[in-house]
Amino acid sequence: xxxxxxxxxxxxxxxxxxxxxxxxxxxxxxxxxxxxxxxxxxxxxxxxxxxxxxxxxxxxxxxxxxxxxxxxxxxxxxxxxxxxxxxxxxxxxxxxxxxxxxxxxxxxxxxxxxxxxxxxxxxxxxxxxxxxxxxxxxxxxxxxxxxxxxxxxxxxxxxxxxxxxxxxxxxxxxxxxxxxxxxxxxxxxxxxxxxxxxxxxxxxxxxxxxxxxxxxxxxxxxxxxxxxxxxxxxxxxxxxxxxxxxxxxxxxxxxxxxxxxxxxxxxxxxxxxxxxxxxxxxxxxxxxxxxxxxxxxxxxxxxxxxxxxxxxxxxxxxxxxxxxxxxxxxxxxxxxxxxxxxxxxxxxxxxxxxxxxxxxxxxxxxxxxxxxxxxxxxxxxxxxxxxxxxxxxxxxxxxxxxxxxxxxxxxxxxxxxxxxxxxxxxxxxxxxxxxxxxxxxxxxxxxxxxxxxxxxxxxxxxxxxxxxxxxxxxxxxxxxxxxxxxxxxxxxxxxxxxxxxxxxxxxxxxxxxxxxxxxxxxx
Ligand SMILES: Cc1cc2nc3c(=O)[nH]c(=O)nc-3n(C[C@H](O)[C@H](O)[C@H](O)COP(=O)(O)OP(=O)(O)OC[C@H]3O[C@@H](n4cnc5c(N)ncnc54)[C@H](O)[C@@H]3O)c2cc1C
Numbered sequence: 001x002x003x004x005x006x007x008x009x010x011x012x013x014x015x016x017x018x019x020x021x022x023x024x025x026x027x028x029x030x031x032x033x034x035x036x037x038x039x040x041x042x043x044x045x046x047x048x049x050x051x052x053x054x055x056x057x058x059x060x061x062x063x064x065x066x067x068x069x070x071x072x073x074x075x076x077x078x079x080x081x082x083x084x085x086x087x088x089x090x091x092x093x094x095x096x097x098x099x100x101x102x103x104x105x106x107x108x109x110x111x112x113x114x115x116x117x118x119x120x121x122x123x124x125x126x127x128x129x130x131x132x133x134x135x136x137x138x139x140x141x142x143x144x145x146x147x148x149x150x151x152x153x154x155x156x157x158x159x160x161x162x163x164x165x166x167x168x169x170x171x172x173x174x175x176x177x178x179x180x181x182x183x184x185x186x187x188x189x190x191x192x193x194x195x196x197x198x199x200x201x202x203x204x205x206x207x208x209x210x211x212x213x214x215x216x217x218x219x220x221x222x223x224x225x226x227x228x229x230x231x232x233x234x235x236x237x238x239x240x241x242x243x244x245x246x247x248x249x250x251x252x253x254x255x256x257x258x259x260x261x262x263x264x265x266x267x268x269x270x271x272x273x274x275x276x277x278x279x280x281x282x283x284x285x286x287x288x289x290x291x292x293x294x295x296x297x298x299x300x301x302x303x304x305x306x307x308x309x310x311x312x313x314x315x316x317x318x319x320x321x322x323x324x325x326x327x328x329x330x331x332x333x334x335x336x337x338x339x340x341x342x343x344x345x346x347x348x349x350x351x352x353x354x355x356x357x358x359x360x361x362x363x364x365x366x367x368x369x370x371x372x373x374x375x376x377x378x379x380x381x382x383x384x385x386x387x388x389x390x391x392x393x394x395x396x397x398x399x400x401x402x403x404x405x406x407x408x409x410x411x412x413x414x415x416x417x418x419x420x421x422x423x424x425x426x427x428x429x430x431x432x433x434x435x436x437x438x439x440x441x442x443x444x445x446x447x448x449x450x451x452x453x454x455x456x457x458x459x460x461x462x463x464x465x466x467x468x469x470x471x472x473x474x475x476x477x478x479x480x481x482x483x484x485x486x487x488x489x490x491x492x493x494x495x496x497x498x499x500x501x502x503x504x505x506x507x508x509x510x511x512x513x514x515x516x517x518x519x520x521x522x523x
Contacts, residue, residue: 004182005404006033006184006185006186006404007031007033007404009031009187010031010032010033010185010186010187011027011030011031011032011033011186011187011188011189011190011392012032012033012035012171012172012184012186012188012189012190013032013033013034013035013189013190013192014035014159014172014189014190014191014192014193014213015034015035015036015044015191015192015193015194015213015360015362016034016035016036016038016040016041016044016153016155016192017044017045017046017047017138017192017194017360017381018044018046018137018138018141018360018378018381018382018385019192019194019359019360019361019362019363019381019382019384019385020034020036020190020192020193020359020360020385021034021040021138021141021142021144021145022096022141022381022382022385022386023190023192023359023385023386023388023389024145024148024151025100025141025144025145025148025151026096026385026386026389026390027150027389027392027393028148028150028151029150030150030392030393030397031150031152032150032151032152033151033152033153033154033184033186034145034151034152034153034154035153035154035157035158035159035172035174035184036153036154036155036156036157037156037157037158037193037208037212038155038156038206038208039155039156040142040145040153040155041138041139041142042206043206043207043208044138044194044206044208045134045194045195045197045205045206045209045361046134046137046138046378046381047134047135047138047206048134048135048204048206049133049134049137049378050131050132050133050134050246050248051115051117051125051127051131051133051374051375052115052125052126052127052128052133052375052378053090053094053097053125053126053133053375053378053379053382054066054090054117054120054124054125054373054374054375054376054379055090055091055093055094055124055126055379056087056090056091056122056124057090057091057094057112057114057124057126058112058114058122058123058124060122061114061122061123061124063084063087063088063090064084064087065121065122066087066090066120066122066124067080067083067084067086067087068121069119069120069121069373070083070086070087070367070368070373070376071083071369072119073119073368073369073371073372073373074368074369074370074371074372074373074483075369075370075371075482075483075493075498076369076370076482076493076498077226077229077366077369077370077482077483077498077499077500078366078367078368078369079365079366079367079369079500081347082347082365082366082367083366083367085347085383086365086367086376086379086380086383089383089386090379090383093379093382093383093386094112094126096382096386097137097140097382100140100141100144101140101143101144102128102136102137102140102141103128103129103136103140104126104127104128104133105126105127105128105129105130112126113126113127114126115127117374117375118249118278118279118374119278119373119374120373120374120375125374125375131248131313133378134378137378154174154176155177156176156177157174157175157176157177158174158175158212158415158459159172159173159174159193159212159213159216160173160174160175160181160212160216160459160463161173161216161219161220161459162189162216162217162219162220162353162356163183163185164220167354168353168354168355169189169220169353169354169355169356170185170186170355171183171184171185171186171189172184172186172189172216175415175459179415185404187355187395188355188357188392188395189355189356189357190349190356190357190358190359190388190392191213191216191217191343191351191356191357191358191359191362191363192213192358192359192360192362192381192385193208193212193213193360193362194208194209194213194360194361194362195209195211195338195339195361195362196209196210196211196214196230196336196339196467196471197209197210197243197335197336197337197338197339198210198211198243198336198425198464199211199336199424199425199428199464199467199468199471200230200335200336200425200428200429200433201422201425201426201428201429202236202238202242202244202333202334202335202336202429203236203242203243203244203335203336203337204233204236204243204244204245204246204335204336204337205243205336205337206243207242207243209361210460210463210464210467211339211463211464211466211467211468212463212464212467213342213343213358213362214227214342214343214362214466214467214470215462215463215464215466215467215470216463217343217351217353217356217358217362218343218466218467218470218504218505218508219466219505220353220356221352221353221504221505222343222344222351222352222353222356222504223343223344223351223352223502223503223504224341224342224343224344224364224470224474224501224502224503224504224505224508225341225342225343225344225364225366225500225501225502226340226341226342226364226369226370226474226500226501227341227342227364227470227471227473227474227475227501227503228341228471228474228475228477228478228485228501229339229340229341229368229369229370229371229483229484229485230336230338230339230340230341230433230471230484230485231279231280231336231337231338231339231340231371231372231484232279232280232283232287232334232335232336232337232433232434232484233246233279233283233334233335233337234279234282234283234285234286234332234334235247235249235251235252235258235282235286235298235332235334236332236333236334236335237314237317237318237321237330237331237332238296238331238332238333239317239318239320239321239323239331240321241317241320241321243335244333244335245313245314245317246314246335247298247314247330247332248311248314249279250311251298251300251304251311251314252275252276252298253276254303254304254310255303255304256275256298256299256300256303256304257274257275257298257299257303258275258282258285258286258296258297258298258299258332259296259297259299259329260289260294260295260296260297261294261295261297262294264294266285266289266296267282267285270285280371280483280484280486283334283434284334284434284435284486286332286333286334287333287334287433287434287435288435290333291435295331296331296332296333297329297330297331297332298329298330298332299329299330300325300326300330301325301326301327301328301329302326307325307326308325308326311325314330318330334433334434336429336433338361338372338377339361340364340368340369340370340371340372340483340484341364341471341474341501342358342361342362342363342364343358343362343363343364344363344364344502345357345358345359345363345364345365345384347365347387348387348388348390348391349363349365349384349385349387349388349391350391357388357391357392359381359384359385359388360377360380360381360384360385361377361381363380363384365380365384366500367380368380369483369500370482370483370484370485370498371483371484414457414458415458415459415460416458416459416460416461417455417458417460417461420451420455420458420461421460421461421464424448424451424461424464424465424468427444427447427448427468428444428468428471428472430444431443431444431472432444432468432471432472432475434486435486435487435488436475436485436486436487436488437487437488437489438476438487438489441472441475441476442476442515444472445469445472445473445476445511445512445515445516446512446515446516448465448468448469448472448512449469449509449512449513449516450516451465452465452466452469466505469505469508469509469512470503470505470508472508472512473503473507473508473511473512474501474503474508475487476511476515477501477503477511478501479494480492480493480494481493482494482498
């Protein structure tokens with residue numbers, strides 16, 4: 001049996017996207033281990049962000065205005081104090097990123113240039129070379145992390161379980177790149193494992209975004225918040241690629257329309273702004289056309305001069321499927337894009353479990369409510385990663401380093417079951433996706449609970465099922481439509497004061513048990 005040495009006084013960060021790497025850098029010189037499922041810089045939504053980061057850095061803009069826009073987008077569920085504090089810290093975090101080497105676009109006088117995005121009342125999105133923000137941020141942070149001797153990165157390592165000792169989180173059970181299991185002890189564990197788009201059949205997220213962080217925290221007893229709120233992007237390019245490439249909103253902004261297979265421009269009868277209606281409304285309309293088997297297409301033919309020069313990424317994706325956007329319709333489908341819910345945290349990023357913090361998309365801080373304002377997610381990741389580093393920094397520093405031998409388990413188990421994972425994703429898209437109703441969700445919940453029970457020995461599948469169970473239980477309980485959560489049987493918002501959802505895995509299982517007539521075998 002081989003062993004690996006771990007410093008038991010380490011901080012262990014699960015995830016190497018923006019939240020994880022920023023937290024690790026802020027903790028320098030404290031010893032930190034970062035584990036990432038994919039090679040560092042890959043397998044992270046951060047690297048794919050095209051817009052940028054929202055921050056009130058332009059003349060005339062204020063954090064108060066930024067917070068107001070955030071609160072309006074969140075459909076009654078944003079924690080207002082959290083949104084305001086996040087907006088106030090944004091300029092400092094942008095300065096941190098500049099110091100780590102992120103080349104945000106500047107004007108000739110050296111001032112940051114800012115762009116405008118939907119539902120922002122001011123120009124406040126800092127970006128890099130147009131749509132390269134995510135890739136540039138990751139490149140700069142990866143380089144900074146590689147130079148920091150106090151940060152150790154374990155790539156290709158997957159967290160499967162939290163270790164609990166004396167009722168606090170004491171480390172993580174990790175599957176190494178060789179498929180073997182090890183227990184990694186830590187004084188503080190930071191979950192920064194990103195979102196869960198891959199619980200759905202069509203998503204814009206990398207494959208690593210499959211809800212693991214939420215599942216392992218929930219199984220250890222942590223409280224989840226607002227799991228039912230998933231944001232769907234209305235126009236992923238539907239050419240059978242997984243993940244699906246995005247047809248950016250800018251294409252509709254430039255005049256492309258949405259049509260069904262019969263050539264009907266279906267948005268005209270749904271919203272006065274037609275294709276430029278809010279994201280969730282367009283996503284529902286596209287979904288309805290697909291459900292009715294009429295098809296949904298983006299029609300950019302003749303609408304946009306120099307299409308290939310202006311949208312090279314979209315053009316390349318289309319061409320790879322034999323589609324010429326200047327002559328052909330582009331097939332589109334709504335895609336799971338961002339998770340507003342997650343592991344509930346306080347203003348320091350602490351979860352309900354001692355020893356466990358959460359930052360980035362895996363966390364639910366209250367900043368997004370029922371719907372995220374564009375470009376607030378990268379901001380939330382850096383704001384909370386910095387706060388967590390400060391909070392952990394107040395733990396007494398280790399006087400001496402305690403090395404623990406972590407034995408590497410002998411037998412690699414079967415870790416995934418692609419066919420059942422696909423079936424679960426289709427189930428979520430059909431019944432817990434863009435349009436939901438009681439009957440569909442009850443059926444889905446019973447089936448998901450069965451998968452979670454029956455396939456608990458296959459860690460990837462089990463963690464996906466656990467995360468799916470939490471979303472579905474939260475969605476079934478919310479008998480209204482609000483933000484990213486739309487129910488055809490409750491199409492309006494409840495007029496009573498809006499409340500966030502807080503639930504544990506035991507709560508979710510109890511809800512599942514109440515809809516499951518009897519234990520039945522699940523194929
Ligand atoms: C196409 C696209 C465009 C976007 N554009 C924008 C934008 O312009 N502005 C904006 O604000 N937001 C945008 N977002 C959202 C934003 O990118 C994400 O919310 C944000 O990057 C999340 O950062 P994170 O660090 O929490 O997670 P990620 O960057 O996804 O990183 C998660 C990390 O955790 C690792 N991981 C996952 N599971 C495990 C496990 N079990 N064990 C070990 N490691 C694990 C992953 O490999 C990865 O390293 C976009 C998202 C997408 C998909």
